[in-house]
Amino acid sequence: MTFFNELKNYDWDEIKSFIYSRSESDVERAINLNSLSIEDFATLLSPAAEKFLEPLAVRANRITTQRFGKTIKIYIPMYVSNECVNSCVYCGFNVHNKFKRKTLTIEEVSRELEVIKKTGIRHLLICSGEHPKKVSVDYLSEVVKLVRKNGFSSIILEVQPLDENEYRLLYNFGVDSLTLYQETYNKKTYAEVHLGGKKTDFRYRLEAVERAANAGLRTIGIAALMGLEDFRVEEFFVGIHARYLMKTYWKTHVTVSFPRIRDAEGHFKPKHIITDKNLVQSMLALRLFLHDVGLVVSTREPAHLRDKLIYLGVTQMSAGSKTNPGGYAAGEEEGKQFEVEDTRSAEEFIQSVKMKGFDPVLKDWDSSFIDAI
Numbered sequence: 001m002t003f004f005n006e007l008k009n010y011d012w013d014e015i016k017s018f019i020y021s022r023s024e025s026d027v028e029r030a031i032n033l034n035s036l037s038i039e040d041f042a043t044l045l046s047p048a049a050e051k052f053l054e055p056l057a058v059r060a061n062r063i064t065t066q067r068f069g070k071t072i073k074i075y076i077p078m079y080v081s082n083e084c085v086n087s088c089v090y091c092g093f094n095v096h097n098k099f100k101r102k103t104l105t106i107e108e109v110s111r112e113l114e115v116i117k118k119t120g121i122r123h124l125l126i127c128s129g130e131h132p133k134k135v136s137v138d139y140l141s142e143v144v145k146l147v148r149k150n151g152f153s154s155i156i157l158e159v160q161p162l163d164e165n166e167y168r169l170l171y172n173f174g175v176d177s178l179t180l181y182q183e184t185y186n187k188k189t190y191a192e193v194h195l196g197g198k199k200t201d202f203r204y205r206l207e208a209v210e211r212a213a214n215a216g217l218r219t220i221g222i223a224a225l226m227g228l229e230d231f232r233v234e235e236f237f238v239g240i241h242a243r244y245l246m247k248t249y250w251k252t253h254v255t256v257s258f259p260r261i262r263d264a265e266g267h268f269k270p271k272h273i274i275t276d277k278n279l280v281q282s283m284l285a286l287r288l289f290l291h292d293v294g295l296v297v298s299t300r301e302p303a304h305l306r307d308k309l310i311y312l313g314v315t316q317m318s319a320g321s322k323t324n325p326g327g328y329a330a331g332e333e334e335g336k337q338f339e340v341e342d343t344r345s346a347e348e349f350i351q352s353v354k355m356k357g358f359d360p361v362l363k364d365w366d367s368s369f370i371d372a373i
């Protein structure tokens with residue numbers, strides 16, 4: 001039994017009709033509840049709830065401060081490869097896009113780490129396109145070992161979905177977290193935007209976070225790519241997926257991101273435009289639904305918005321990001337997955353978090369298992 005089976009209990013169109021049928025009085029009732037049912041969560045995602053973003057924000061802020069304190073965990077991405085065998089229509093790394101592809105050598109990874117280390121951030125997100133031959137488990141193992149040697153305390157993977165034994169191997173080398181976006185929970189849309197490669201397998205992707213949790217990883221992160229579908233319905237599915245994971249894998253921390261499609265990604269024009277207000281509503285509804293879920297916002301979002309979101313329930317943010325292999329040490333400008341919107345340096349961002357009265361957490365834990373290797 002996995003979330004794939006659970007998903008069969010929900011019909012996309014029925015959920016959509018329900019969300020769009022909610023009234024303002026339904027919203028007023030749901031806002032003040034301590035514990036939200038899935039119907040209440042759907043209500044907070046409805047058009048009727050848009051008028052209530054202020055009281056929602058007050059509740060979200062209070063819950064987040066109670067559960068997480070005034071802290072923001074900071075992480076930084078390192079792209080090791082922009083090679084990919086898949087053809088996702090919304091992504092610049094799509095196998096059909098022509099540009100100079102690159103997978104970093106171990107020496108080049110080492111040079112990237114030297115630069116990244118200077119930021120003081122010790123949570124590293126290892127990103128790549130999905131190319132199982134170029135970015136194999138053996139390659140990732142070497143990268144992870146090197147990252148650990150360089151003193152990073154938390155290693156998060158954002159690469160192709162793997163088998164459970166592969167996650168276990170990487171866990172033993174020091175990977176503690178996995179981020180894997182399902183992109184969309186609408187199977188029809190999923191098939192329309194994933195035209196080739198292993199990513200066409202909806203189920204294998206959906207169950208990857210569960211394989212990672214079974215392998216022992218301490219944090220799993222999920223998301224939908226906002227813009228592929230109606231965000232109200234999509235974020236409902238993200239929410240019930242997160243809730244399922246939190247209940248089933250209670251030893252594992254669950255996080256949710258809110259990535260919006262950026263124009264630069266393969267010049268793809270999203271079917272649905274997601275406004276700042278839409279993003280904020282999604283985040284607030286999720287915080288009221290799941291008090292302990294981690295909420296993540298990356299540098300895809302502009303500085304002025306990220307500065308506001310800090311007060312609305314976010315718990316993790318990236319800083320100083322480059323989205324191409326070699327972006328830090330070699331100053332490469334080519335081969336980015338998308339253009340970042342918040343272009344502040346890591347130091348500038350950390351300072352701005354402090355100035356808002358929040359504690360930027362650059363290192364939040366230390367593992368000991370890896371020392372035995």
Ligand code: SF4
Nearest residue numbers: 084088091093094129
């Ligand atoms: S979204 Fe991921 S799998 Fe799809 S083309 Fe981009 S890098 Fe490859």
